[in-house]
Amino acid sequence: xxxxxxxxxxxxIGLLFVLTLAILNGAxxxxxxxxxxxxxxxxxxxxxxxxxxxxSFKSDKGxxxxxxxxxxxxxxxxxxxxxxxxxxxxxxxAYTTEIxxxxxxxxMVLAYDNTGTCTSEGKKIKGFAQGIIDLKHALGFxxxxxxxxxxxxxxxxxxxxxxxxxxxxxxxxxVEIKGIVAFSPFNSMNKLIRDIAKQKTKLNLSILSPxxxxxxxxxxxxxxxxxxxxxxxxxxxxxxxxxxxxDMQVTLKNSPVGKKHKIQDNPNARTVLYESKYHxxxxxxxxxxxxxxxxxxxxxxxxNSPEAYEIYQNIDxxxxxxxxxxxxxxxxxxxxxxxxxxxxxxD
Numbered sequence: 001x002x003x004x005x006x007x008x009x010x011x012x013i014g015l016l017f018v019l020t021l022a023i024l025n026g027a028x029x030x031x032x033x034x035x036x037x038x039x040x041x042x043x044x045x046x047x048x049x050x051x052x053x054x055x056s057f058k059s060d061k062g063x064x065x066x067x068x069x070x071x072x073x074x075x076x077x078x079x080x081x082x083x084x085x086x087x088x089x090x091x092x093x094a095y096t097t098e099i100x101x102x103x104x105x106x107x108m109v110l111a112y113d114n115t116g117t118c119t120s121e122g123k124k125i126k127g128f129a130q131g132i133i134d135l136k137h138a139l140g141f142x143x144x145x146x147x148x149x150x151x152x153x154x155x156x157x158x159x160x161x162x163x164x165x166x167x168x169x170x171x172x173x174x175v176e177i178k179g180i181v182a183f184s185p186f187n188s189m190n191k192l193i194r195d196i197a198k199q200k201t202k203l204n205l206s207i208l209s210p211x212x213x214x215x216x217x218x219x220x221x222x223x224x225x226x227x228x229x230x231x232x233x234x235x236x237x238x239x240x241x242x243x244x245x246x247d248m249q250v251t252l253k254n255s256p257v258g259k260k261h262k263i264q265d266n267p268n269a270r271t272v273l274y275e276s277k278y279h280x281x282x283x284x285x286x287x288x289x290x291x292x293x294x295x296x297x298x299x300x301x302x303x304n305s306p307e308a309y310e311i312y313q314n315i316d317x318x319x320x321x322x323x324x325x326x327x328x329x330x331x332x333x334x335x336x337x338x339x340x341x342x343x344x345x346x347d
């Protein structure tokens with residue numbers, strides 16, 4: 001009887017592992033991300049006084065990651081180097097407006113596409129932890145460049161990229177990080193994947209939580225089980241976390257802002273909650289609303305329908321990329337304080 005029970009338990013565990021793997025693959029990490037072919041992604045040439053120098057470096061499995069070093073054409077000396085980590089769905093060109101903002105503020109910006117994304121090599125993304133690993137290798141690349149390794153290094157990221165910048169310090173990168181800005185990060189990729197699955201299945205999959213961690217640890221080692229709150233608290237790096245109260249992609253329950261009680265005693269951490277904002281907190285309110293309404297309409301019509309194509313053709317790119325200057329100035333002030341080594345919590 002004991003052997004029968006043991007066999008049943010083994011079979012059940014095996015089935016749960018198979019289910020967990022299927023959910024992981026269904027979360028969009030088992031494929032490449034090429035962006036939306038119907039969208040126009042802005043490049044350096046679309047901005048005044050923005051230079052872009054192509055760069056490339058190797059990541060963990062020898063795959064080449066491609067990107068650019070951006071700089072303001074009228075900037076004579078740089079305040080620091082911002083390494084920018086993008087979100088999921090498209091590469092770094094989805095953030096060229098923000099990159100241009102920082103470049104015109106006097107920073108050099110290193111932005112690249114993660115493994116399995118747009119211009120970079122890789123048959124698939126592999127997992128959210130890959131973003132942390134790619135960022136570590138980007139910082140290793142910075143270390144090798146004489147034109148970069150003397151500049152103060154700052155990290156900025158959104159969504160998946162915000163998770164990466166929040167956790168990379170736990171992997172002990174080779175360069176000193178002066179400050180971190182995380183737009184809409186998730187605390188746990190384990191919970192994010194379960195939330196994505198819940199939207200599709202309407203099921204609470206908390207029972208699978210340990211299986212997600214086990215599989216991600218097997219795939220990525222330590223990087224596979226990191227939590228943003230823990231990494232922020234284990235680091236002395238000044239960190240600014242910004243989140244929208246209406247964010248449905250990364251809910252407050254899975255945000256360091258929503259879990260403020262876990263980092264509120266950290267003197268190096270600052271959290272800002274924008275109650276009425278959604279996932280793209282750096283955008284102006286009307287820009288975010290336009291973005292959400294536009295893609296909700298496209299989804300309802302079917303992405304490949306003639307009606308959706310008509311909407312794509314008439315997108316107002318000046319509006320959809322319009323920044324919230326108050327948010328961006330808050331970020332700019334924070335970064336300058338990090339570079340100047342001021343106490344950014346005294347205000």
